[in-house]
C-alpha cells in the first residue's frame with residue numbers, strides 16, 4: 001500500500017506492506033530510532049509514539065492504521081521546546097553523583 005502520513009510534522013509517503021508494524025516503518029524506513037522494540041509485544045512501552053496525540057504502542061499498530069494520521073516520535077518532541085519543557089523540568093539537575101557530594105562534605 002502507499003502510506004501517506006505526517007511524521008514529526010513532515011509529510012511522508014512510503015510504499016509499505018499494510019500490516020508492517022509502525023515501529024518497523026519508523027525505525028527501518030524513516031531512521032527514527034528513538035522508539036525501540038523492547039519486547040515481543042504489548043509489554044514494555046519502549047515503542048510508544050503519539051498518533052493523533054494519543055499514545056500508542058507502535059509495535060502493535062499496523063501501518064494501514066496510520067494512513068493520514070499525525071505521528072510524533074520522541075525525535076519530534078525535541079524540535080518542539082514547549083512540548084518538551086514539562087519533561088525537562090522533571091529531570092534531575094546535572095551535578096556530581098551523590099557519593100561524590102558526600103565525600104566533599106566529609107573532607
Ligand code: FES
Nearest residue numbers: 038042044045059
Ligand atoms: S516493544 Fe514493548 S510494548 Fe512495544
